[in-house]
Amino acid sequence: MQEENTAKSDPRYKTANREALIGVGLVVFNFIWWFAFAYGLGGKDPSEYTYVFGLPAWFFYSCVLGFVVMAVLVIIAVKKWFVEVPFDEEGEE
Amino acid sequence: MNWQALVPLIGVILIIFGTGVWAGKYIKSSNTFMQDYFLGGRSLGGFVLAMTMTATYGSASSFIGGPGTAYTEGLGWVLLAMTQVSTGYFVLMVLGKKFAIVTRKYNALTMVDFLKERYKSKWVVLISAFSIIIFLFSAMAAQWIGGARLIESLIGIPYTTALFIFAVLVLIYVVIGGFRAVALTDSIQGSIMFVGTLVLLIATIIAGGGISNIVSDLSAENPNLITPYGAEGTLTPAFVSSFWILVGVGVVALPQITVRAMSYKDSRSMHRAIIIGTIVVGVIMLNMHLIGVFARPILPGIEVGDKVMPLIALEVLPNWLAGIVLAAPMAAIMSTVDSLLLLVSSSIVKDVYLNYVEPKASHQRVKGLSIGVTAVLGVIVFLMALNPPDLIIWLNLFAFGGLEAAFIWPIVMGLYWQKGNKYGALASMITGVGLYILSDSFFPQPFGLHSVVMPVVVSFFAYVFVSLGTQEKVVGQKT
Secondary structure: OOHHHOOOOOOHHHHHHHHHHHHHHHHHHHHHHHHHHHHHHHOOOHHHOOEEOOEEHHHHHHHHHHHHHHHHHHHHHHHHHOOOOOOOOOOOO | OOHHHHHHHHHHHHHHHHHHHHHHHHHHOOOOHHHHHHHHHHOEOHHHHHHHHHHHHOOHHHHHHHHHHHHHHOHHHHHHHHHHHHHHHHHHHHOHHHHHHHHHHHOOOOHHHHHHHHHOOHHHHHHHHHHHHHHHHHHHHHHHHHHHHHHHHHHOOOHHHHHHHHHHHHHHHHHHHHHHHHHHHHHHHHHHHHHHHHHHHHHHHHHOOOHHHHHHHHHHHOHHHHOOOOOOOOOOHHHHHOHHHHHHHHHHHOHHHHOHHHOEOOHHHHHHHHHHHHHHHHHHHHHHHHHHHHHHHHOOOOOOHHHHHHHHHHHHOOHHHHHHHHHHHHHHHHHHHHHHHHHHHHHHHHHHHHHHHOOOOOHHHHHHHHHHHHHHHHHHHHHHHOOOOOOOHHHHHHHHHHHHHHHHHHHHHHHHOOOOOHHHHHHHHHHHHHHHHHHHHHOOOHHHOOOOHHHHHHHHHHHHHHHHHOHHHHHHHHO
């Protein structure tokens, strides 16, 4: 059972491992973006806030723009780097 | 009694029902009952997959409790809620292909099946099954309360009656349809949620006289409402950031989510699901919580947070439209409840009964038992929900944390780390759950972090050290 799970025994795992790492990378980036804008711009006194589309700037950049950026990155990552592999084993089913 | 709102709501529920019954037909003619009832025959396409994940995940806590808390705390709570966007892509990318391939190899139908094949340990299976049963129970009770609250404020009938109506609705269609019914109805429900929150947000902004107007009303009332720190300044960066673990990445370990990561048809469906899922989760979370905050200047002084969503919908929308939009949270709750019900019953029937009580049970018996257990569970949850707390969100998050503390490392490390073994998994589950319960009961925010963070970190080390320390023991056993 131990050897079953290695990349050597099944080349599909290499793809799977790489894609999992892409997921981790995206989350780390997502977190930094979210945190930096929220507390970087939102840490001031509310009377000094600037506004974008009526929303406080920290909120706009962190939550609204941050979401759009992530959606775009996810689409790019999936389209560019994700490889289609069969899930069923050959000869089975 | 608000008939104009009620009729469209009933209409939507009937459509959902119809789908459930239609999907139930597959089950009757099926030869592979278990695979179909609990996993929809591993045939989910991208759209259905994305929607079923979103709908399951976007539960009562996010629809009813979440906006309610946002109403109280202001934009800081929306910031917190946005940590959930990562679930849209993270879960499918990390479990992704590997989980799909491995669970097919193992022929696993539940998360516990996967753990059983990976670790070959009776205790891993039993502890997992019991964690699922206990924690999902408390999550389910939370959902039912949310559903009942919604019906209560919409129709103006007593809570108990509302709960009863809700329970009957959910039970009927889960019992007949199984996973396929759940997944299909989730797609309808997910779509309603998506459009519904959008309509409601726009209507709320218009009713409040534009975003600038609403934001200045909020800051005039209490400037803290528009900061990231919450109305009382209690949302510290450390606490809010720890929600990345609780509702962001930790979701990988929730059985109701992992079971969906076994059910996709092929790589293409998975790829599409990642993209659709990210967008849908993000839009729904952002809209819903913003609605909660923006509702404050329009409807000041709502005391039970759970009622914010229904009340604001009835306030800013024409009645008939409010009915359709309110089908969204209703949908969210129903879809969460149904998948939880199914999971708990699969845990009892498959993971415990079939593994250890009677492995040779006949097809007919398993079928009857699955349906029976599902129904009985529903009745028990109903009784639990009869006497509900005010804010359901905490009950629900408690369950999330417990499951995550138990399963995150046995699943993730089990997939990606060869050296992980059953002793590591056991150590990790026991320390995770134990610490979580201790921490949640006695010191709820250690170092200013949410109580889930520490158990997740400590159980990681438990997994790694115990696995490494017992390498020889396992090798010895194999020969």
